Structures are given as C-alpha cells and as structure tokens.
Amino acid sequence: MTAFLTAEPKLRAYAFACGLSREQADDLVQEGALVLWRRYDAYDRSRPFLPWALGIAHHLIQKCRQASQATHLLSPELAERIAETCTSMENEVEQRQGALRGCVEKLPGHLRSLLALRYGEQRSLAQIAQKLGRGLSATNMALHRIRQVLLECVEREGAL
Amino acid sequence: MTAPGGRERRLLLIHGFLEHALSPEELREMEEMLRVEDGARRDLILASALHQELFVLHELPAEASPAPELRETGGFSGKRAPTLRSSRRLSSKVREFSWTPALLTAASLIGAVLLLLVARSDRRNPGPQRHESARNRDLGAPAPPPGTGQTPTGAPEPGPERVEEERIRAESARRLADLERRRSALAQEVPQDSDPKRVERQKADLGLLEEEKRKIEEEMKLAIEQARRAPRVRNGETVTQESANPNPGKEPANKVASLAWVDHVEGEGFILRKELRTPAREGAEILPGDGLETAGAAGRLALRFGDRSRLELRGETSVSEITEDLTAASTTGKQIQLSRGTLTAEVAKQPAHRPMVLKTPHSEATVLGTSLRLLVDPGEKGATKLEVHEGKVRFTRLVEKKASVDVSGGHYAVSALGLPLLSRPIAPIRLGTPEKPVLAGLCVVNAETGRPFLQFDPIEDGTVITLADLPTRALNIQASTSPATIGSVLFTWDGTPVMEGRVPYLLGGNDSRGKPLAWTPPPGDHTLTVIPYSGPPAANKREGTGTAGAGVTVRLRVR
Numbered sequence: 001m002t003a004f005l006t007a008e009p010k011l012r013a014y015a016f017a018c019g020l021s022r023e024q025a026d027d028l029v030q031e032g033a034l035v036l037w038r039r040y041d042a043y044d045r046s047r048p049f050l051p052w053a054l055g056i057a058h059h060l061i062q063k064c065r066q067a068s069q070a071t072h073l074l075s076p077e078l079a080e081r082i083a084e085t086c087t088s089m090e091n092e093v094e095q096r097q098g099a100l101r102g103c104v105e106k107l108p109g110h111l112r113s114l115l116a117l118r119y120g121e122q123r124s125l126a127q128i129a130q131k132l133g134r135g136l137s138a139t140n141m142a143l144h145r146i147r148q149v150l151l152e153c154v155e156r157e158g159a160l
Numbered sequence: 161m162t163a164p165g166g167r168e169r170r171l172l173l174i175h176g177f178l179e180h181a182l183s184p185e186e187l188r189e190m191e192e193m194l195r196v197e198d199g200a201r202r203d204l205i206l207a208s209a210l211h212q213e214l215f216v217l218h219e220l221p222a223e224a225s226p227a228p229e230l231r232e233t234g235g236f237s238g239k240r241a242p243t244l245r246s247s248r249r250l251s252s253k254v255r256e257f258s259w260t261p262a263l264l265t266a267a268s269l270i271g272a273v274l275l276l277l278v279a280r281s282d283r284r285n286p287g288p289q290r291h292e293s294a295r296n297r298d299l300g301a302p303a304p305p306p307g308t309g310q311t312p313t314g315a316p317e318p319g320p321e322r323v324e325e326e327r328i329r330a331e332s333a334r335r336l337a338d339l340e341r342r343r344s345a346l347a348q349e350v351p352q353d354s355d356p357k358r359v360e361r362q363k364a365d366l367g368l369l370e371e372e373k374r375k376i377e378e379e380m381k382l383a384i385e386q387a388r389r390a391p392r393v394r395n396g397e398t399v400t401q402e403s404a405n406p407n408p409g410k411e412p413a414n415k416v417a418s419l420a421w422v423d424h425v426e427g428e429g430f431i432l433r434k435e436l437r438t439p440a441r442e443g444a445e446i447l448p449g450d451g452l453e454t455a456g457a458a459g460r461l462a463l464r465f466g467d468r469s470r471l472e473l474r475g476e477t478s479v480s481e482i483t484e485d486l487t488a489a490s491t492t493g494k495q496i497q498l499s500r501g502t503l504t505a506e507v508a509k510q511p512a513h514r515p516m517v518l519k520t521p522h523s524e525a526t527v528l529g530t531s532l533r534l535l536v537d538p539g540e541k542g543a544t545k546l547e548v549h550e551g552k553v554r555f556t557r558l559v560e561k562k563a564s565v566d567v568s569g570g571h572y573a574v575s576a577l578g579l580p581l582l583s584r585p586i587a588p589i590r591l592g593t594p595e596k597p598v599l600a601g602l603c604v605v606n607a608e609t610g611r612p613f614l615q616f617d618p619i620e621d622g623t624v625i626t627l628a629d630l631p632t633r634a635l636n637i638q639a640s641t642s643p644a645t646i647g648s649v650l651f652t653w654d655g656t657p658v659m660e661g662r663v664p665y666l667l668g669g670n671d672s673r674g675k676p677l678a679w680t681p682p683p684g685d686h687t688l689t690v691i692p693y694s695g696p697p698a699a700n701k702r703e704g705t706g707t708a709g710a711g712v713t714v715r716l717r718v719r
Contacts, residue, residue: 009209009212009213009216010209012212013205013208013209013211013212014205014208016178016208016211016212017204017205017207017208019177019180021180022215025212072177072180072182072187074191074194075191078191078194078195081194081195081201082194082201082204082205085198085201085202085204085205086205089202089205089206092206093205093206093209096206096209096210097209097213100210100213100214100217101217104214104217115214115218116218118214119214119215119217119218120218120219122215125179125181133508133509133529134509134529134530134550134551135529135551135552136181138530138550138551138552138568138569139550140175140176140179140181141172141550141568141569141570142549142550142569143175143179144171144172144175144176145569145570145588147171147175147207147210147211148168148171148175148588149588150210150214151171151206151207151210152588154210155206156592156593156596156598
C-alpha cells in the first residue's frame with residue numbers, strides 16, 4: 001500500500017486543483033482511502049496506481065459537487081482533464097517535493113510570517129487581511145507573489 | 161507558447177482560485193484557459209502541489225498539534241458529520257510505519273471510537289483544548305468587521321500598547337531563561353584542580369551573570385514604560401497618554417504631543433530639531449517639524465508611529481521634516497519630506513480623509529495603508545522611485561508635466577525627467593546557486609557615484625536613455641547575479657563580446673578598486689545580451705566556462 005502513500009500528496013493536490021478547500025481535501029483523502037481499500041481487489045496491479053486513485057477521487061469530488069452544488073468547483077469535464085494532466089506530471093511533481101523548505105527559508109521574514117498565518121494558523125484571506133490591517137486584494141496579491149517566487153524556486157531547485 | 165505576462169495573469173487566477181477568491185467572471189476566464197492551454201493545466205497542478213506542500217511544511221509538530229477536531233457542519237460528502245479532520249496527520253504518522261490496508265482499517269475504526277469519545281467530552285467541555293482559529297472556522301463564525309476592536313473569537317482585542325508590553329515581557333522572559341541556563345551550567349562546573357584562580361574566575365562570571373540579569377530586568381521596565389508613554393491613535397487621531405487620561409496629574413497641559421518615537425538605531429542616526437543635529441536614541445520622541453538623518457552604509461533608523469506605522473531610513477538618507485496636524489477637523493495626515501536616500505514604510509491603515517503623504521523633490525506618494533519603499537536621487541536631474549509591496553499608492557510626478565499613477569502591490573514607478581510615468585511590475589526575486597547562477601538584474605550606473613540611476617534600475621527591454629536628462633555622461637552598465645559572486649559574466653554589446661570575471665560585473669569595466677570606469681554609450685539603437693556563467697572566462701575571452709545561466713537580451717535607444 002506504499003502506492004497510496006506515494007499518491008496521497010498528488011490526490012490532495014488534485015483536490016485543491018478541483019477547487020476543494022483544505023478541510024474538504026482532508027476529507028476526500030480519508031474517504032478515498034477507505035474506498036480504495038474496499039475496492040482494492042478490483043485494482044489491476046499491472047497498471048499504474050495513480051490514475052486509478054485519481055479516478056476514484058474524481059468520482060468523490062463529483063458527488064460532493066452534486067451534494068453541495070458548490071459553485072467554486074471545476075466542471076466535471078475540466079476536472080477529468082486535470083486528472084489526466086496530473087497523471088502525466090507524476091514524476092515532475094515528485095521531483096519538486098523536498099525543495100520547498102529551502103525555498104521558504106530564503107524568503108524574507110515578513111513573507112514567511114505571512115505564509116505562517118495562511119498555512120500554519122490556516123487563517124482565511126479575510127482573517128489575514130484583518131489581522132494585518134490590509135485590504136483583501138492586497139493580501140491576496142502578496143500571497144500570490146510569494147507563491148510565484150516559490151514556484152520558480154522549486155522549479156530551479158527541483159531540477160538540480 | 162504563452163507570453164510572460166500571460167503566465168503572470170494565469171498564475172494570479174490560479175492562486176485566486178485556490179483561495180476561492182475569484183469572481184464568477186474570473187472563474188470563467190480561468191476555466192477557458194484550462195480548456196485551451198495545456199500550460200494552464202500544468203500550472204494549476206504545480207500551484208496546487210505547492211499549496212498542499214505548504215500546508216505540510218507548516219503543519220504543527222505532533223506533540224504541539226491540537227487534539228483531533230470535530231467538524232459539526234456538513235462533511236465532505238454531505239453525509240458524514242461529525243468528521244475526523246486530522247486525517248492527514250493520521251496518515252503522515254502512519255507513514256512512519258509500514259502502512260498496510262489492515263492498519264488503515266484499524267486506524268479508521270479507532271478513529272471512529274475516538275470520535276465518539278471526543279465528541280462527548282467536547283460537548284461537556286467545549287473549546288479549551290481546541291485550536292481557536294480552527295474552531296471559529298468550523299463553526300463558520302463570521303469575522304467581525306474591521307475596526308470593531310474584536311478578535312475573530314469576539315474577545316476584546318488588546319490595545320497596541322498592551323501587545324507591545326506583552327512582546328517586551330516575552331522577549332525579556334526568553335533572555336532571562338537563557339541567562340538562567342548559562343548560570344546553572346556555570347554553577348555546576350566545579351573546578352577540577354581547585355585552582356584558586358579558576359574558582360575566583362567562576363565567581364566573577366556568576367557575578368557578571370547576576371549583573372546581566374538585573375540589566376535585563378531594568379531594560380524591560382524601561383521599555384514597558386516607553387511603550388505605555390508612546391502616543392496612540394484612536395478613531396484616526398493621535399492621542400498621548402496624557403491627553404487620554406482624564407486626570408493628567410502634574411503633567412503640563414500644553415505639552416507638545418509627539419508624533420512618533422525612535423524604534424531602532426544602528427550606526428549613525430540623527431534627529432534634526434531647530435538647527436541641531438543630535439544622535440538618535442531608541443525611545444526618543446519625534447515632535448512635529450523634526451527631521452531625521454542616517455549616514456554611512458551601516459546607518460539605520462526606524463521610527464514608529466502611534467498607529468503602528470513604521471518608517472525606516474537606511475544609508476545616506478535624509479528626511480527634512482515630519483509633520484501631522486493633530487486637530488480633529490484637519491484633513492492633513494502625516495507628511496514626510498524625504499530629501500534623499502532610501503525610506504521603507506509599513507503604513508497602518510490611515511483614515512480615508514487623512515492619508516499619509518511621502519514627499520520628495522520629484523514626487524508625492526499618497527498612502528492609505530501599505531508597504532512600500534521610496535528611493536530618492538536628489539537634484540534637478542535626479543529621480544524618485546516608488547516600489548509598492550502591498551496595497552495601493554497614488555504616485556504623483558511633480559517634475560515636468562504633473563501626472564499621477566496608481567501603483568499597486570508588486571509594482572514600481574519612477575518619477576524623473578524625460579521618463580513616462582508608468583506602473584511596472586517588479587521582477588520576481590531570482591535565486592540561483594554557484595553551480596547554476598542566474599542574472600538577478602541589469603542597471604545603468606552613475607560612474608561618478610557608483611550608484612545605479614533609479615530610472616534605469618532595472619533596464620527594461622526598449623529603454624530609452626536621454627543623455628541630456630542625466631546629471632552626468634559618465635555611465636556604465638552593471639549586471640548583478642545570484643549568487644552575488646559567480647564565475648563570470650558575458651556582455652555582448654551590438655555583437656561585440658566583453659567578458660567580466662570579477663565583481664562588480666560592468667560592461668564598461670572598472671578600476672582596481674572596483675569603481676566603474678566612465679563610459680558613454682553612443683547615440684543610436686543598441687542590443688545588449690548578458691549571460692552568467694558558473695566558471696571563469698574561457699581562454700578566448702569570448703565565453704564563460706561551467707554552466708551558463710539564463711541570459712537576457714535588451715534593446716536600448718540612446719539619444
């Protein structure tokens with residue numbers, strides 16, 4: 001079942017890519033793990049694990065979409081294409097894992113603090129904006145810039 | 161292929177999507193991108209993977225993690241409530257062992273039993289062991305409107321003086337704890353040979369630590385006292401403790417209210433008051449009309465206002481005057497006149513009718529709450545550069561034809577002779593390694609001062625240099641790299657290679673002390689290509705050795 005452990009970060013990334021929140025992604029992975037276990041006998045071990053797991057995740061997300069009528073989720077057709085892209089990028093995503101810590105450490109302190117508010121304390125954009133006394137769009141833009149820098153950094157570091 | 165600006169927009173939309181911060185129109189725009197561009201789908205996956213990794217990176221250590229939480233609002237599928245939200249922590253812990261399907265099932269069953277137990281205890285004793293922010297999020301508690309003085313939990317928000325006091329106490333407690341550790345370690349060190357000199361030295365060291373302890377305690381008292389005395393802003397108006405106190409006691413009623421106080425000084429920092437220039441000390445009050453100055457490369461002076469806004473001067477910088485009309489009816493907020501140098505500002509939200517205005521010889525920056533940096537090259541042919549890190553600033557050019565532009569976070573603008581006033585994106589930080597260097601920037605420098613011209617830092621593709629608008633024709637072009645020192649840099653000016661193997665990397669060369677040599681580019685159209693290399697110049701001096709980093713090509717017009 002190490003295959004599931006390897007796939008878990010990508011399932012979570014896929015959940016975010018479809019528009020799920022952190023809590024929803026947690027629940028998706030938990031539910032997905034149970035479904036995968038129940039259906040494990042039906043899994044053809046000669047085939048890659050990730051597309052199968054993503055297929056189940058896709059199904060669960062669509063169920064969520066129908067149940068909650070969430071408007072922020074991607075359409076089923078797009079979500080399916082994203083799953084295909086995710087499968088094709090399996091190695092690339094893995095290569096980048098591990099480079100992030102070094103990249104975050106290179107950021108100035110105030111930017112790391114902003115990340116800590118968002119990801120450590122898991123505050124929403126509105127809560128961060130209020131805490132810092134800044135506008136919502138300014139906070140969103142600041143986080144966007146940080147992520148952009150980190151994406152470039154992990155791309156460089158991950159490729160080494 | 162997507163244009164660089166296109167990718168910028170794409171990532172902006174993707175990051176907004178991950179935060180559920182897109183408008184319906186933006187969401188449609190992003191979906192359309194995802195439909196037609198393979199690169200957009202790839203970027204979405206990479207950004208989502210980064211998002212997920214950032215959560216993992218910031219996850220609390222297991223021992224500090226809050227207890228598994230119950231979420232009482234709708235579960236993921238809409239069927240399950242309550243749900244175990246800490247599944248990721250569960251799975252990451254399980255990862256340390258050989259994770260088998262049986263373990264997964266067992267963990268799920270144990271989790272379910274725990275859920276019931278926790279749910280019961282949570283109902284009996286709600287809250288204390290749960291993470292506050294998570295609880296608010298779980299219960300969907302709306303954030304209070306700004307300015308209500310309440311935390312998201314509804315508790316009264318501590319005042320800035322209280323926050324500052326707590327910070328000082330915490331810092332002092334940390335220093336005292338560290339001191340105590342050193343004292344205990346020293347006390348346990350029994351001199352092996354009972355050498356009277358060593359015993360004496362140990363006693364002296366213990367005495368010094370005691371002295372240090374007293375000093376820390378005194379500093380703490382003093383700092384708290386200063387924090388309490390500092391002026392505060394209430395409802396957009398600065399009030400001193402005296403004016404806030406209905407019974408001011410023996411304090412003189414007509415005392416001039418200070419605008420701010422010196423928060424930090426390093427190197428040479430001065431307060432300019434009534435023709436006097438006195439060294440600035442931390443805690444010193446800044447009165448209306450005062451000026452500030454820092455000198456030398458290491459000079460640094462930080463100023464804190466009552467509303468927590470912070471200004472910082474660095475290097476050869478001069479603020480000629482700071483004023484604020486504190487009367488209730490006034491529409492004039494804080495006014496800071498920057499004559500030269502570099503000023504960084506973290507501006508707290510200002511009342512809409514009383515913005516902070518940063519004035520320079522060439523411009524005005526009107527600020528309502530933001531983070532920015534302002535750089536001034538004095539003189540008629542000088543320039544002012546504004547970099548905005550967060551928020552939005554109205555930037556007005558005062559030289560030549562008056563014009564204004566709104567500069568938002570991540571952008572900069574320059575006010576100078578002969579230069580259109582534009583808001584341009586700040587190039588993202590580029591980090592390289594010695595093995596794989598990158599070109600971090602390219603600028604035109606003044607060979608007389610060795611400093612970059614603000615209007616040509618960085619040089620953008622299509623830059624027009626009007627020699628008559630510059631204070632000198634002694635120029636040079638400098639490349640900066642990441643890391644700062646690399647093997648070599650190859651400049652190719654209109655097809656002619658120029659190899660530089662030492663810092664600073666200058667197209668026009670430098671003298672033995674690293675000072676740029678004077679060089680004037682001839683009028684006309686030019687093309688410049690710059691490539692960093694990890695190794696030293698090759699023997700033919702036409703290329704570098706080692707790995708070539710990403711180069712850049714810019715077109716310049718000189719007139």
